[in-house]
Every structure is written in C-alpha cells, then in structure tokens.
Amino acid sequence: MKTKAMIAEVKRWLENCTVDIFLGYKMVLNHPLPHCFGKENIEEVDDLIIGPARYSLEKIATHIAAAKPDIKIGMMARDCNQRALNVLLIWNQLQPEHVQTVNVNCCPSSLKKHGDCSYLEPQPPGAYKQRVGVDNRLSSQEVERFSPPERLSRWMYEFQKCIKCYGCRNICPVCFCKECSLEHKELIGTGTLPPEAPIFHLIRAIHMAGRCIDCGLCEDACPVDIPLRSLYRKVNEIVATVFDYETGSSPDQSPLNILGETVTLEPKPI
C-alpha cells in the first residue's frame, strides 16, 4: 500500500472508530520511530511513513492491551509482524477482534523473493570470526557440516561474547512472560557477568520453540553479533520435524503449551 492511501485509510479508521489508536512509524529528527497515532491529534497521521524501519509494534500492542483490554488497536504489519501477531493471538496475548492491521510490503528489498529482509541481511564477518565463530550468513545445514567438537567450540566463541544486555529478549515480539527465566535467581541469577554460557543462550533457545517467527530482530539488536537467528531457525526446524508444527503460520495452539496428554478419565468419588 502506498503511503498516501495508507494515511487516508488510517484517518478513516480513526474517525469512524474502527480503531482507537494506530501504531506506525513517524520521522523524529530524521529517525523513523514507532509512534502511536490517536484521534485527538489526527493531523499527525500525515507524518505516518512507510520505510525500512522495523520494530516489534505487536509487542507495544500487547503492552497496551494488557493495560487497557478493551482498546481497539490498529497497526502497520509486514509479513514478520503478521506471523508474530498470529503467535500472540494463539497465546492469548491479544484479542483478534481488537486488532486491525494495514498490510505493507516487506522491507524494500531485492531479497523479497526468499522472504528475507534486506535490512537484516547479515554483513560478511571479519576473518577472525570466520575462523573461530559461526558466520551469521550460514544456514543450519552449513553449520552442521562442522564436526561436533568444532561446532561446540564455534558456538562457545559466539556465546562467550555475550554481555547479557537482554536486548534479544527485550526486542522479541513473542517474549511476553511476566516472569522471565533469564532473570530467575536459581537458573541464571542477576548481577553477575558474563552470563553462564551456553545455559543462558540455551534457555532462551528452548523457550523460542513454538514461538519464534524468525523476524531476526534479536540478531539485529545483539551488540556482539551472536548468530541467534541461525540458532532459533534450527529450533524451529526441530519443532517442525518433531512436533509437525509450523510456528507463525499454524492456527493451532503450540504443542509446547500442553503440559501432557489431556486427562480423559473422570476423578472417582471417594
């Protein structure tokens, strides 16, 4: 959708109360920042932009919905936002009747054909990282070509760089737990650096099973360039093969949300 058509559509939505607020992007001091457009300042909608900027707008939507459950939220959505919304609806973080989306094209990209974002296409790493680490451009099959001890050594090189900034978790559109295991006193502990590798990273990887929609924002946010996307892609591959569940596109509840088989027997009277 072109910007002009989108501005008109959003104005219409706000005016006839299809949505109460609209989440999009606005240029602030030459930076495209996420912005919440409302009916009170409807002329602001003229500043709405479509650009390469990406942020987990659906995460902002869940925070708003948690505070005001009845609010109707409109948002700009790319393919990755749609997948994230799917997951959030499945996990009851948002009500489908309270969310409206304006679909926009994926980041302007020559790579659209394989569903990737140009914005997140990793840069070729330096020679040292290529020698001892995991190249962010490698697919999981290419990583598996290394022998197991070499794989461990390469992943440990990546994990030991971690400064435990929690950037991957904070940007993640599908990280919504009230209590995060990554801040659990016994599991991880807070206040110590560096984090225990690879436990810290494995806990997050396990928790991404059935949730990660491969938006790549975590890897983009990571200040030390850990190839998180390859790791979580592998997690999703395993979920697809073992549980036969396609995260993000499947309308069913995640198999990992079920604690066990459903009880079929009625409890007997004592």
Added chain:
Amino acid sequence: MTIKRITFLQELLNFLGLGGRVHLAWISSAEAQKFVQVVTDFTEKIRALGPNPLQQRQHIRGLHYEDKGDDSRSQAMA
C-alpha cells in the same frame, strides 16, 4: 509428549556439538534387568564420549586461555 520434548532437546544439543549425552527410556519398577542394561549401556556410551567438554576449559580454536586454577571464569563454568 515427553519423547518429543526429549528428542527436541537432543537435536538442539546435537546442533551445538553436545550430542549423545541425553537418554530417555521407560523402565517399569518390575524391570530390574532392563534398568541395569540401560544404565550400563548409557554409562559406556558416556565414557566413550569423554568428560563433559563444558566442564573443561573452553579451547576456542585459535584462542588459548591461560590455564590458571584461580581463574574465576573456570569456576563459573564448573
């Protein structure tokens, strides 16, 4: 469900190069022989794999840490 979850864990650990160190078996309390067999086999398998590489100092290729016992990092790993 358990077997799927454990398969998931095994596959993920294998991806990181720590494969073969998790085993799942169903053994009834009446199956003492099976219990002995499973534990013996798994012990043999683990012995062949050697000590947990995460308990040892990480020798990242081309990166060699000084091997000092009082290194706080090694204590964190242990």
